[in-house]
Amino acid sequence: MQSYLAPSSFTFLSFPSQKPINKTIPFQSFTIKSSIDKTPTTKPKPTTSSKTTSWVSPNWLTSLTKSLTLGSNDDSGIPIASAQLEDVSELLGGALFLPLFKWMNEYGPIYRLAAGPRNFVVVSNPAIAKHVLRNYGKYAKGLVSEVSEFLFGSGFAIAEGSLWTVRRRAVVPSLHKKYLSVMVDRVFCKCAERLVEKLQPFALDGTAVNMEEKFSQLTLDVIGLSVFNYNFDSLTTDSPVIDAVYTALKEAELRSTDILPYWKISALCKIVPRQIKAEKAVTVIRKAVEELIVKCKEIVEKEGERINEEEYVNDADPSILRFLLASREEVSSLQLRDDLLSMLVAGHETTGSVLTWTLYLLSKDPSALLKAQQEVDRVLEGRNPTYEDIKDLKFLTRCITESLRLYPHPPVLIRRAQVDDVLPGDYKVKAGQDIMISVYNIHHSSQQ
Template sequence: MSAPGPGAAAAPAAVTGLVFRPLATLRSLARYGDAVELPLYPGHRLFVLSGPRHAEHVLARHQDNYLKAFTYRSMRAVLGTGLLSGEGETWRRHRRLLQPVFTRRNVAGFTPQIVEATRRMLDSWDRHPDGTRIEVSGEVSALALDIVGRVLFGADMTGRTGQIARALTLLLPAVAIGTFLPFLWGPRSTRAIRAASERFGGPLAAIDRPVRQLIAERRATPTVDGPPDLLDRLLTARDEEDRTRLTDAEIRDEVTTFMLAGHETTATTLSWCLALLSAHPAVRDRLEQEVDAVLAGREPQAADVEKLRWTTAVVNEAWRLYPPVWTIEREAVRSDVIEGIPIPVGSTVAVPAYLVHRNPAVWPDPERYDPTRFLSDADRDRYAHIPFGGGRRACIGAGFAQLEAVLVLAMMTQRYRLELTAGLPRPLASATLRPGRRLPMRLTCRP
C-alpha cells in the first residue's frame, strides 16, 4: 500500500511550496492523511508523517534505520559538526561526554544563575515608565544568551550579548537553507548551500571570535569550585572507551552549537508564551494567581517548578502550537514499512512536529490555545508532543530549556504584564519556529 499524495502534475508545486511556504504547504499536505508521499526530485521520494506512531517509529523504535537527512548539510557548513548536526560515532562520542552536564540533578543546580540573570533584566525594566513599549524578542534573546553564557560556559556575556545575538539572528537564514533548499535540488544543492554559508561569513566570524575567547579564558583559568560546566567537560573529559579528548575544532563546534540552540530555543519559547498570554487574558490571570500563591513574592527555587503546574502547562501549550524543532528529516538507510506504508531505501522521511501537534485524532480542536491539555495525565501517545524530538537524538538540553522557560516566565509574571501592541504574529518557519515579525509589547507593573 502506497501513501496518498499530490499526483505527478501537482507534486512540483507542493515541493516548491515546502521551500517558500512550508507551514501552509504542510497543512495542505496533511489533508491527504497522516502519511503523505510525493516525488522530491528524480529518483527520490519524500514521506511526510504526522501521526504519533509514525514519529515513534522513526525517532525511537527504528531510529538506527534513519540517519540525519541531507537537509542538515548547511547546518554542518555553518555550525560545524556538533551534537545538533553530527552523526554516527562522532555524535555518540560527544553525547557520552556531555550527557552528565544535563542530568536532572545537575540541571536543577542551574536555577540560581537563571534567577540571577532574570532579576537583572527585570531590574532594568524597573527603570522604564509604566506603559513603555519594549521589543520583547530582543529582550528575551539577550536574556537567553546571558543565561547560556553563565550556565554552560561560566562566562559573563555582558557587553557581548548584543553583538552575538545579532550575528546569530543573521546566521539563521543560512541554517534554514538546509531545511528548504535541498527540497528543490536534492544533494546537488550543496554548492548553493556553501555559497550561502560563505555569504554569512561575517556573522559567523562575529560568533567565532568570542567563542575562541571563551575557550582560551577557561584554559587559562580552569574551574576550581563547583561542578564542571559544559565547557569544562568539553576541555577536560576523556572518552570512556578510547580515552581520547575532543579536538579544538570539535570544542569550537559544540560551543557554537550550544550558543545558538540554547539561546534561540528559549528566546523563541518566551516570545510565544508572552504573546499568547496577552491574547488570552483569562490564561494570564490564572498564571498570575498561581505564581502569587506558590512564590508569595519571593524568587523561585528549583523545588518550586513542580508546584508551578499552570506555568509549565502554559509553556507546553506554546511548544505544542509553535514547537522550536518544527520539523525533523531523516534518510532511510534500509527499506522499511511504517504503519503499512513501504519506505524505499534512500527515501527522505519528514516528521513535522508542527503537524503532529495539530493532529486532530490526538488533539481535539487543535488550533485552540488551551494549556489545560497539559494539566492531567491524559491517555495520550507519548510521541504526540515532541517539541524537542525523541529517541536517542532528542535534544540533550530539553530539561534545561523547560526549567529556564518556567523560571523566567514565573519571575516576569510576578512583576509585570506585557500587552501586544498589534495582533498575534504569524509564525516564521526558519531554523526554529519564531514570530514572523518584531514583538513590541507594552510593559506595565502588576497591580
C-alpha cells in the same frame, strides 16, 4: 531555523515591577499584535506576485521533480499532494506548518510533496513518526546535516550513530541537579531581572516590543553564561559574535530552501557574497568559542582541577565548559568546540520560541494568565525562584507544556531513509527518501 509563525509584536499597557515585593501583584493586562491572529483562508486566492522565495518554488521545477522521481510505477501507496506556489503565497514569512496541516486534512496522515527540487514524504502519524525516529540505522538526519554542517561541524546537534552517543554521554553528566540550582540562582534570575528592567520603559509608555527578539536575546545571555561563563549581554549591547550567530542561522535557513545546493561547491563559496558573509560569521563564532576554551583550559591546568564528586560544580565558574575540561575526558578541542556551539546556537532559539509562544497564549486567555500569576505569587511570596520551586509551579508548568503542544519547536523534523523500508500502514519508501515529520500536525490532528 525560523520555519514557524512568530507572534512578533507585544504591546504592554502595564507591567509589574522587576523588584521582588511582598504582596500579591494585581492582575496586569497587555495587548498583543501578532500575525497569527490573521487566519488564512482555506484556499488562498491566486496571486500575481513575482515572489519565488517559497520552498514550493518554482512550479515547473516541482512538476519536473514529480515526473523524474516518482515516475508512473509508484507503488508506495502514498498519496501525492498537489502543491502550487499560490498555496503558500500568503505565508512566505515562514509559517510552513500551516500548509502542511492543510494538506494533512486533504490527503491524510501521510502524503508525498514535491517541493522545488526535493521530494518529501510528510508524516503526521505518531506510529510512523516513532518508526522513523527510533530506527537509527535506517534513517539519518540527512538534509538537516547538509544545511548546517558548515556551522555545527561534528557537534552532537547533527552527529549520528556512535559519535552522537559518545558526545551525549559526555555532556549529560554536567546537567545535574546542583548545577541547575546554581544556574537558576546566578544566571536565570539575574538575566530575567535584566530583561524586565529593559522592558519597563516600554511598559510605562505603551510602546510595542518585539518579544520574540527580546526572549531570543535573553536565552542567548543565559546559555552564554551557563555554557561558557561568558556574558554576551545581548539585551543591552551589539557584538560581532551575536550578529554572527544570527547570520549563520539565517544561512542555514536559506540553504534548506535553496533550489540547488550550490554551496556544496567550495569554489562558489569563495565568490558568492552570501556564502562569503556566512563563512566570515562562522569564523567569528568559532574563534570566540575556541578562545574561551583555551582560556578555561589554562585555568583548569594551572589549578590542577579534577572532578572529585558526582555533582561537581566549580564555585567560581560553574559552566558546562569548566565541567567538561575538569572531567579530563579525552576529546579534541575542535570536537568540544562543535559540541558547545550546538548548545549555544540551537539551544537559545528553541528556548526563546517556547517563552514567546507561552506568553502569547497566556495573553489570549486572561483567566489563565491571572491563575498563573496568582500561583507564582503564592509559591514565591515575592522572592526570586529556585530550582526546587519548579515542582510547586504546577499550573505554570502545564501552561508551558500546552504551549509546546500547540506550537512545538521545531514544528517539523527531517530524516532521510538510508535503505528501502516499509512504514507502518504498509507505505513503502526508497533509500534516499527525505521524510518530513510534522510535529505540529501530530499535536493538532483530531485523529490522535
